[in-house]
Amino acid sequence: MRTLxxxxxxxxxxxxxxxxxxxxxxxxxxxGVDVARERVDRTIDAAGKLVIPGAVDIHTHMELPVGDVxxxxxxxxxxxxxxxxxxxxxxxxxxxxxxxxxxxxxEAWHVKADGHACIxxxxxxxxxxxxxxxxxxxxxxxxxxxxxxxxxxxYPGRMYSDDGEILRxxxxxxxxxxxxLMHAENGIAIDVLAARxxxxxxxxxxxxxLSRPAxxxxxxxxxxxxxxxxxxxxxxxxxxxxRDALEEVRRARERGTTVYAETCPQxxxxxxxxxxxxxxxxxxxxxxxxxxxxxxxLWDALISGELQLVSTDHAPFDLxxxxxxxxxxxxxxxxxxxxxxxxxxxxxxxxVVGGRISLQRWVxxxxxxxxxxxxxxxxxxxxTPGADADIVIYDPNRRHTLSASTHHMNVDYSCYEGxxxxxxxxxxxxxxxxxxxxxxxxxxxxxxxxxxxxTVATRP
Ligand code: MN
Ligand code: MN
Numbered sequence: 001m002r003t004l005x006x007x008x009x010x011x012x013x014x015x016x017x018x019x020x021x022x023x024x025x026x027x028x029x030x031x032g033v034d035v036a037r038e039r040v041d042r043t044i045d046a047a048g049k050l051v052i053p054g055a056v057d058i059h060t061h062m063e064l065p066v067g068d069v070x071x072x073x074x075x076x077x078x079x080x081x082x083x084x085x086x087x088x089x090x091x092x093x094x095x096x097x098x099x100x101x102x103x104x105x106x107e108a109w110h111v112k113a114d115g116h117a118c119i120x121x122x123x124x125x126x127x128x129x130x131x132x133x134x135x136x137x138x139x140x141x142x143x144x145x146x147x148x149x150x151x152x153x154x155y156p157g158r159m160y161s162d163d164g165e166i167l168r169x170x171x172x173x174x175x176x177x178x179x180x181l182m183h184a185e186n187g188i189a190i191d192v193l194a195a196r197x198x199x200x201x202x203x204x205x206x207x208x209x210l211s212r213p214a215x216x217x218x219x220x221x222x223x224x225x226x227x228x229x230x231x232x233x234x235x236x237x238x239x240x241x242x243r244d245a246l247e248e249v250r251r252a253r254e255r256g257t258t259v260y261a262e263t264c265p266q267x268x269x270x271x272x273x274x275x276x277x278x279x280x281x282x283x284x285x286x287x288x289x290x291x292x293x294x295x296x297x298l299w300d301a302l303i304s305g306e307l308q309l310v311s312t313d314h315a316p317f318d319l320x321x322x323x324x325x326x327x328x329x330x331x332x333x334x335x336x337x338x339x340x341x342x343x344x345x346x347x348x349x350x351x352v353v354g355g356r357i358s359l360q361r362w363v364x365x366x367x368x369x370x371x372x373x374x375x376x377x378x379x380x381x382x383x384t385p386g387a388d389a390d391i392v393i394y395d396p397n398r399r400h401t402l403s404a405s406t407h408h409m410n411v412d413y414s415c416y417e418g419x420x421x422x423x424x425x426x427x428x429x430x431x432x433x434x435x436x437x438x439x440x441x442x443x444x445x446x447x448x449x450x451x452x453x454x455t456v457a458t459r460p
Contacts, residue, residue, distance in 0.1 A: 001025060001041050001432060008046025008393065010383050011359045012053065013368035021051055023389040026431035031383055044427060044434075046393045052363050053383050054088025054390030054428065055344045056370040058124075059238060059262065059311030062092050063112045066334045069322035071315050073410045076445040078314065078340055079118040081408035083435050083443060085341035086425035087119070088390035089371070089380045089451070093150060094123040098158070102127065102137040106146060110450070117448030119430050120390070122374060124181060126150040128158065130165035138169070139176045145452025147375050148179040150238065153220040154187035154286060166224065170231035177455035179373075180228070181236045184220035184245065185212060185287055194331055205280030208330040209272045209288040214242035217287050221245045225252035225259055234258035234456075236373065239313050241267040241287035243297040250306065260373055262311045263298050265346045266337050270415060271295070281323040282413050284333045285313065302365060303357055309369040310347055314340035316411035338411045342402055348394075349421035375453035393427040400424055 003023040010019045010031060022030040022040070037043070062078040064071040073081065075092075082090055094109035096102050102125055109123055123146050127134060130151075138149060151166050152159040161169070166182075173180050194211035197203070221237055225248065228235035240246060240261045252259045266285060271292040274283040283289055301307040315336025317323050326332030344366050351357040357365070371381025379388050400406075402416040428436035435443030 002039055003042045003044060003429070003432065004035060004037060004040045005044045005046050005051055005391065005393065008049050008051035010051045011363050012383055013360050013364035016359055021383060021391065023391070023429065023432045026389055028383060028385055028387050028389050030385060044393060049426060050359065050394040050396055051383065052392050052394050053367045053381050053387070054392050054430065055086050055366040056089040056374065056376065056381050057082060057087050057312050057314070057340055057343060058091040058370040058374045059264070059313045060090045060092045060340055061313070061315040061336065064093070064095065064315060066336070069317060069325070069334050071336060072318055072321070073314070073316050073338070073340070075113040075117040075121070077408070077410040079121065079448055080441065080443065081341040081410070083119050083428050083430065084408045084425065086344040086392045086394065086428060087340060088392070088428065088430050089120050089376065090340070091122040091124055091374050093126045094146070095126040096128050096134070098128055102134050102141060106141065114450060115446045118435065118443045118445055119448045120388070120451050121448050122376070122451040122453045124148045124150055126159070127161070127169065128152070130161050130169050135168060135172045138172050138178055142176040142178045142455065147177070147453045147455045148181055148236070149173060150181040150183060152183040152187070153224065154183050154185040154190065156187050156191055159183070160187050163223065163227065167227050167231060170227060170233055174231050174233045179236055179456045180233060181238050182224045183239070184217060184224050184237055186216040186220045189216050198329055198331065203329050205275045205284050205330050205333065206272070208284050208333065209275045212286060212288045214244040214290060214294070217242050218244035218248045221248040222251070225249070225257050228259070229255065229257045234260060237261040238311070239264050239267070239287060240307065241294070242290050243294045246297055246301055246306065260308050262309045263302070263307050264311055264313045265339050265343050266415060268295055268298055268350070269346060279319055279413070281326065281333045282319045283337065283415065284330065284335050285315070285337045286335045299356060303361070308373065310343060310365050311370065312339040312343050314338055316409055318411055319413040321412070337415050338409045339415065341407050341409050342414070342416055344425065345402070345421045345423050346416065348423035353422045373456055375456045376451060389429055389432040391429040392425045395424050395426045397422065398424045
């Protein structure tokens with residue numbers, strides 16, 4: 001099957017050009033002007049449209065069990081929703097169960113995803129239990145293409161690793177080339193604050209925010225960055241949410257430590273005011289939504305390059321379901337917000353239409369940088385000969401309203417309900433197959449393939 005995309009404006013992180021794109025089978029064959037049209041099976045007219053590499057979201061949680069409930073998007077529904085929003089690759093967090101081998105967690109995620117995902121996917125491994133055995137498993141996983149590991153300074157008794165455990169994992173990663181991802185919030189201190197609020201009868205979602213102050217995110221960022229320095233490795237800070245944490249990233253880099261950091265749409269568009277709403281549980285996630293004045297600092301960092309990318313931390317729980325837990329105790333509300341479908345449009349609308357970033361920077365933040373930092377450079381995140389033909393024909397002018405009544409995520413609310421955005425994916429190709437065509441679903445469960453990822457080059 002040969003598909004020719006004509007008359008479009010090709011946007012890569014490296015530049016913008018008027019070019020045709022020839023797709024041959026699953027890969028991009030030619031990017032250029034006046035591409036020969038013989039032996040072309042299908043032509044897509046992209047006049048007036050942007051032709052961008054399919055977006056890459058390297059922070060999702062499909063079907064994640066949290067306590068007694070499970071994130072409501074399966075790999076099928078979540079990746080279909082992602083595709084509607086212009087995302088053609090996810091990297092999800094396979095998660096270890098306490099006391100069990102990493103392998104068991106990884107295999108559980110393969111069962112959830114293999115044969116079900118509609119777009120290509122990889123896994124990070126989330127580690128909650130650092131032992132000699134799990135450290136040895138890290139090397140095995142790197143060889144199998146699971147090249148990144150998330151550890152937590154939060155959630156004592158569940159996901160938490162102490163400083164020694166984190167340092168041991170960092171040394172292990174230094175040997176194997178794995179990348180250490182950190183959830184950086186001081187969970188020990190947070191639990192003390194949270195217990196104090198609950199004891200005082202202050203149990204609403206608002207106090208979820210107050211119990212996780214930005215200073216305790218900054219403290220943990222500083223701590224893990226200094227440990228990365230001791231281990232001599234880079235570290236990747238997931239879901240950075242605050243000005244305070246950003247300041248610690250800056251300081252670490254000034255000392256010569258390589259720190260990568262992502263933020264998420266919820267920290268750019270939402271604030272602690274949302275936690276004060278009657279449906280505040282919908283907005284409970286960790287780190288929590290911050291006071292609105294943090295947003296400008298995060299945008300500035302996306303513009304300057306201090307933040308490398310935007311991921312979603314997609315973790316959907318129904319407002320009229322699991323989010324009703326914790327009515328009397330915010331600690332029991334399952335943490336997480338949906339967003340895998342909305343990221344590309346939100347960043348385009350507020351970033352490009354809003355005059356903050358260029359088209360190239362937009363593609364860098366949503367596609368090229370995440371692909372590179374996930375060890376998918378050359379395959380994903382770029383429109384160039386030899387890359388996978390994951391391509392989005394993006395309408396830069398179409399306005400639409402984000403809403404649970406129209407979105408494809410399997411969750412009963414949108415964090416951005418009623419927000420009008422400009423820009424939207426018209427046609428989405430995954431490895432050469434059209435899977436979305438002007439709102440029509442043409443993809444299928446099981447089309448997505450597991451991506452064995454490379455180790456990541458340790459350059460910023
Ligand atoms: Mn996290
Ligand atoms: Mn997460």
